[in-house]
Amino acid sequence: MNSAGLLVDAFGRIREVVHEAVEGLADEELAARVDPDANSVAWLVWHLTRVQDDHVADAFGTEQVWTSDGWADRFGLPFPEHATGYGQTRAQVDAVRVPAELLLGYHDAVHARTEELVHGVTNADLDRVVDTRWDPPVTLGVRLVSVIADDLQHAGQAAFVRGVVERRGR
Template sequence: MNTAGMLAEAFDRVGEAVHAAVEGLGPEDLDARVDPGANSISWLVWHLTRVQDDHIADAAGTDQIWLTDGWADRFALPFDASATGYGQSAEEVAAVRVESAELLLGYFDAVQERTLDFVAGLEGHALDRIVDENWSPPVTLGVRLISVVAEDLQHAGQAAYVRGMLERA
């Protein structure tokens, strides 16, 4: 398996986990929080998608589709359109409410498509390119992509856990 194939497989697994956590749920379940400080499925999937959109756009030298393809307007969240969810308060988490699973998955699928297009063209040495010098050591493209996969899978798993809790309640 080559580099591009391995990355595509990793991101495909993220997509499978996200769809399994979201499909078939209505807004009430998507926005439910098991306690006042907990993250909802809506927030978890929105956040993992925002981070993926932000990081892939930065690495690819493109704009985030959240900003350019109307997703920020469709979600109509009550905070700055550049927000990705990092450092948000419990009140901000509660403000991420969606009208449908289709909206949430529509944004995820659009970001996923762009991600898969980006990684399809990568070869081994491309992963050594420095993409963020704000860290010591500087972050390479390979490290950034693995970080995105790891965070995405963690949050998709959390969303699946919340779904399981809601289904058993």
């Protein structure tokens, strides 16, 4: 397996967990929270997808799917288009109330774009600096691993919340 294959596989695993966490949940289940300060499945999946879309687009110098493909308009959320969820309030988390089809549609579109972009990555590409705001500067490899790690954590959290929601419903 080469670098590109490894990245395609890793991002594919995120997609699998996201689908397992979301598919079959009703809107109210997607918006349910373990407690008032916790994140819902809907918010977690929206956030992890926004982070992937934002960070991968930036690293490759492309436009985000969120804006280029009209997802921001379809979601109609009450915060700026550039919002990815960092530092959001309880009320902002609660505002992410969308159906499973919309969440998965956006996630799948971002996954497809990500897969397209990382499919041609070589070992040498991984050392390319993509963010000079940090010391040391962030390389493509470091940025992609960071996105994968963050997304897998949030996807796992969404799966956990789903389990709690399903147990409550029994």
